[in-house]
Amino acid sequence: MSLLASLLRTRAASTGRAEAACRLRHLHLSDRPLMLIALNRTGPAARPLAVMLGTDPCRPQLHTAPPSGSNAPTLAALAQTVIAYIDTCRHTGDAPQILVPNPKSVEYLKELGDDLRLRRTNEMPGSRAIQRLGHWFTYLTDRADIPGAAALIAMTDFLGMHWITGQSPLEDEDLATLLAWIDPPRQAASGREAADQAEASATYRPPGPATDAAFDNYELAPLLQADARGQDQTSVLQALHSLLARYMQPTWDLMWHAYALLQTVPEAPSTARRWDQERTAFADECTYLAQDGRPRPAHEQAVATAVRLATMEHADTLFAAERAADDPFVRAELRTSGQAFAGPVITVDTQHLRRGLTGRALWRPRLTVSTRDPVLMEPGQLLACHTHRNARYKISEITPSTDATVVELEITAGMGTVARPNDTVLPEPGTQLVFTLAPDYYRMPEFPTRAQTPWTHGGPPPEHPNENGDGE
Numbered sequence: 001m002s003l004l005a006s007l008l009r010t011r012a013a014s015t016g017r018a019e020a021a022c023r024l025r026h027l028h029l030s031d032r033p034l035m036l037i038a039l040n041r042t043g044p045a046a047r048p049l050a051v052m053l054g055t056d057p058c059r060p061q062l063h064t065a066p067p068s069g070s071n072a073p074t075l076a077a078l079a080q081t082v083i084a085y086i087d088t089c090r091h092t093g094d095a096p097q098i099l100v101p102n103p104k105s106v107e108y109l110k111e112l113g114d115d116l117r118l119r120r121t122n123e124m125p126g127s128r129a130i131q132r133l134g135h136w137f138t139y140l141t142d143r144a145d146i147p148g149a150a151a152l153i154a155m156t157d158f159l160g161m162h163w164i165t166g167q168s169p170l171e172d173e174d175l176a177t178l179l180a181w182i183d184p185p186r187q188a189a190s191g192r193e194a195a196d197q198a199e200a201s202a203t204y205r206p207p208g209p210a211t212d213a214a215f216d217n218y219e220l221a222p223l224l225q226a227d228a229r230g231q232d233q234t235s236v237l238q239a240l241h242s243l244l245a246r247y248m249q250p251t252w253d254l255m256w257h258a259y260a261l262l263q264t265v266p267e268a269p270s271t272a273r274r275w276d277q278e279r280t281a282f283a284d285e286c287t288y289l290a291q292d293g294r295p296r297p298a299h300e301q302a303v304a305t306a307v308r309l310a311t312m313e314h315a316d317t318l319f320a321a322e323r324a325a326d327d328p329f330v331r332a333e334l335r336t337s338g339q340a341f342a343g344p345v346i347t348v349d350t351q352h353l354r355r356g357l358t359g360r361a362l363w364r365p366r367l368t369v370s371t372r373d374p375v376l377m378e379p380g381q382l383l384a385c386h387t388h389r390n391a392r393y394k395i396s397e398i399t400p401s402t403d404a405t406v407v408e409l410e411i412t413a414g415m416g417t418v419a420r421p422n423d424t425v426l427p428e429p430g431t432q433l434v435f436t437l438a439p440d441y442y443r444m445p446e447f448p449t450r451a452q453t454p455w456t457h458g459g460p461p462p463e464h465p466n467e468n469g470d471g472e
Contacts, residue, residue, distance in 0.1 A: 003336040013166030016190030024268035028275040030097035040209040057256040076126025079133035095282040108209035113137030148319035270322035338376030342434040384438035
């Protein structure tokens with residue numbers, strides 16, 4: 001946790017109200033997201049107890065698994081709903097967005113996807129759709145690992161990006177108390193009081209994906225025992241459906257409350273670029289399914305893992321840089337950690353030239369900035385400035401003093417040429433600027449093919465020597 005985040009959490013605890021951590025919303029919010037609340041049943045990952053989902057806050061669908069017998073019909077019905085939503089996104093040229101209550105729900109969907117996508121298809125109705133559901137859950141949970149992606153989002157994480165409460169991060173995983181801190185009802189004196197009231201008035205802990213232990217003991221267990229005693233399964237299933245609908249409805253309402261609250265936060269400019277990237281990734285996945293469609297293996301090979309990790313690292317760096325360029329609150333946080341500094345421009349040298357490798361004179365304007373922030377950087381570091389996104393500034397010299405630190409910067413990109421200068425990147429003396437670390441130019445490294453990968457890391461099997469041991 002950064003120094004600024006700690007300060008905001010301390011202030012929230014003192015005032016009893018959540019503090020804004022961002023001025024802008026850095027993840028895209030779909031006009032038609034699919035809300036999904038899943039309950040897990042003890043046992044195999046692919047035996048969910050119930051799933052409530054839908055795109056209309058007034059008409060949730062609830063798929064309840066029978067206490068005994070096959071859950072294939074329930075999974076088939078769930079697959080039909082999810083795939084219909086995904087097909088609608090495909091036909092409209094948009095990408096799907098599924099919102100779940102908390103990070104544990106994302107983990108549960110990953111386990112569910114790993115199990116369902118590897119199931120064999122047969123003549124049973126819905127078996128192909130169940131396997132396809134597993135494929136999409138795997139795709140969505142993979143996207144959830146990429147910073148800045150918005151295909152699958154845990155609502156508590158989404159809210160936590162934009163508000164900091166006075167309770168612990170573990171307590172922030174409770175959607176009810178988190179929302180009470182952020183948007184307390186009018187009759188509550190503070191967010192803390194609203195959170196205390198929400199916790200005291202709740203009969204059971206909010207679901208997703210695990211159920212509350214008291215709910216299991218006092219309400220769920222009697223129905224399951226009635227089914228085990230051989231009572232009419234239809235009536236038991238109806239009672240179970242009614243019970244779970246009543247249990248899950250408060251969380252369903254909280255999800256839509258959080259969605260409406262996040263819609264009020266202005267969207268950051270770079271969010272549109274990342275959502276375009278989300279649409280491209282979704283279109284590529286649809287093409288893969290149409291042309292190949294084989295389920296991903298149970299265990300990822302070494303090269304695939306390396307590619308995924310490289311993609312995640314690049315996305316993390318780019319997301320951090322874009323958030324800093326968009327949001328002054330993010331820049332303020334970076335200044336406390338030494339990853340950014342701010343100050344007025346002292347001097348601007350518009351005539352500075354540098355000789356290139358060929359001896360040609362290159363126009364490289366220079367400026368000096370005075371800052372009282374800690375400058376934990378070295379000469380040669382490449383920086384970016386929020387006022388000119390395409391410009392780049394290289395640190396030439398850092399001169400600390402007792403009152404302030406003077407940083408000399410050389411503009412290396414975005415300034416044009418001497419013949420055709422881009423004067424907008426040349427600030428006037430006295431202009432207040434904030435400089436952050438610039439993301440390095442990224443090119444995906446070349447990874448070996450499967451044939452070039454050792455057999456210990458998923459490559460072809462080793463060549464076994466013949467009986468004479470000569471290896472021929």
